[in-house]
Amino acid sequence: MSENLARQFLIREDVVFLNHGSFGACPRPVFAAYQNWQLELERQPVEFLGRNLTETMRQPRIALAAELGTVPENIVGLTNATLGLNIVAQSLDLKPGDQILTTDHEYSALEKTWAYVARRTGAEIVVVKIPMPLTTEAQFTDTVIAGMTDRTRVLFLSHITSPTALLFPIDRSIAEARKRGIWSVIDGAHTPGHIKLELDALGADFYSGNCHKWMMAPKGSAFLHARPEVQGLINPLVISHGWTANSKEPGAKGAFGNSPFIDELEMQGTRDPAPWLTVPAALAYRRDNDWPSVQAHCHALAQDTARRLGELTGLAPLSAPEFCAPQMVAMPVPDCDVDAIKDALLDKYSIEIPVFRWQDTCIVRLSVQGYNSKPQMDLLLTALTDLLHLEGAAERRVS
Numbered sequence: 549m550s551e552n553l554a555r556q557f558l559i560r561e562d563v564v565f566l567n568h569g570s571f572g573a574c575p576r577p578v579f580a581a582y583q584n585w586q587l588e589l590e591r592q593p594v595e596f597l598g599r600n601l602t603e604t605m606r607q608p609r610i611a612l613a614a615e616l617g618t619v620p621e622n623i624v625g626l627t628n629a630t631l632g633l634n635i636v637a638q639s640l641d642l643k644p645g646d647q648i649l650t651t652d653h654e655y656s657a658l659e660k661t662w663a664y665v666a667r668r669t670g671a672e673i674v675v676v677k678i679p680m681p682l683t684t685e686a687q688f689t690d691t692v693i694a695g696m697t698d699r700t701r702v703l704f705l706s707h708i709t710s711p712t713a714l715l716f717p718i719d720r721s722i723a724e725a726r727k728r729g730i731w732s733v734i735d736g737a738h739t740p741g742h743i744k745l746e747l748d749a750l751g752a753d754f755y756s757g758n759c760h761k762w763m764m765a766p767k768g769s770a771f772l773h774a775r776p777e778v779q780g781l782i783n784p785l786v787i788s789h790g791w792t793a794n795s796k797e798p799g800a801k802g803a804f805g806n807s808p809f810i811d812e813l814e815m816q817g818t819r820d821p822a823p824w825l826t827v828p829a830a831l832a833y834r835r836d837n838d839w840p841s842v843q844a845h846c847h848a849l850a851q852d853t854a855r856r857l858g859e860l861t862g863l864a865p866l867s868a869p870e871f872c873a874p875q876m877v878a879m880p881v882p883d884c885d886v887d888a889i890k891d892a893l894l895d896k897y898s899i900e901i902p903v904f905r906w907q908d909t910c911i912v913r914l915s916v917q918g919y920n921s922k923p924q925m926d927l928l929l930t931a932l933t934d935l936l937h938l939e940g941a942a943e944r945r946v947s
């Protein structure tokens with residue numbers, strides 16, 4: 549990637565930052581647009597937050613909906629995907645004995661969310677184990693569908709998984725859930741700006757995604773998408789001015805003239821709307837910098853680095869390439885003290901990258917974004933060879 553592109557980000561030069569996946573990173577022009585929104589707010593808070601906010605909040609919804617293959621009426625701006633998914637999980641009417649079907653690749657905070665919901669409602673969580681390595685669509689879909697019973701009320705899936713960086717082929721599972729009257733709830737924390745999304749065509753009942761990760765908008769920008777037919781099921785976690793006692797039937801008006809779905813969720817007391825308002829600037833930045841080409845380059849770099857590490861370790865990848873997140877790859881490494889390796893990568897090589905144990909596998913999760921470079925990948929491989937004693941490891945594994 550060009551030096552020029554790296555300079556457009558605020559990442560410190562003394563850090564080799566290979567963990568875009570956790571919190572994203574915001575390019576300078578997008579960050580400047582964000583600060584401009586904050587300044588504008590401070591110059592006339594009552595006008596900004598009082599009189600104009602409903603209208604101002606609408607613009608990002610219009611821009612984002614066009615990007616995500618939906619209409620502005622089906623999405624609402626929130627601060628993060630955790631919030632979006634909590635709103636859904638805590639709205640659905642679950643009873644003792646109902647089942648929430650999910651996989652063994654989910655993000656730990658959301659596992660807690662569903663555990664909390666299960667405890668409060670008496671519902672039961674059913675976790676299906678996705679056979680690994682993931683090499684065919686049927687292997688995923690057949691496993692998920694085999695987990696559905698006549699008690700399943702919710703299907704909860706990550707679209708791109710956090711610990712394993714897999715791109716789950718979720719389409720047929722969603723369609724099957726719909727056929728059986730099961731609500732599909734999708735954790736899309738990693739997908740906006742990472743893969744092409746067509747939310748209406750995908751057909752999930754509820755889909756929450758972050759704009760602050762791969763779309764590179766400022767921290768605290770995310771959305772919840774809901775099909776019009778199920779928007780009325782949603783209740784806000786915080787009751788504020790947006791709430792009304794009106795009906796929630798399709799076509800009903802909320803307190804500020806949008807739908808109740810939008811008005812109830814968007815207004816949650818005083819908050820900084822600047823990250824959400826900056827979403828159009830993030831989309832413009834990507835257009836101005838030919839981001840599809842940047843992403844293709846990052847994808848090639850990620851896959852090449854994983855292949856080279858695989859040659860060093862002799863360990864097989866977690867999936868066929870088509871099920872790997874384009875700019876993120878979870879690379880298996882030999883059994884090790886994961887925290888010690890993570891710390892040593894940072895202390896000795898200034899490399900920021902997650903190293904953790906997932907089930908029985910030790911994983912180094914590599915993210916590649918436009919500010920990263922081939923020399924950084926080379927350094928990572930050198931560092932892992934040193935710290936994990938990989939010289940000759942592949943040969944030792946075979947013999």
Ligand SMILES: Cc1ncc(COP(=O)(O)O)c(C=O)c1O
Nearest residue numbers: 570628629630655706710735737
């Ligand atoms: C799969 C997945 N879901 C949800 C989240 C939560 O995102 P946030 O903290 O922005 O709500 C993450 C964060 O990394 C994630 O990886």
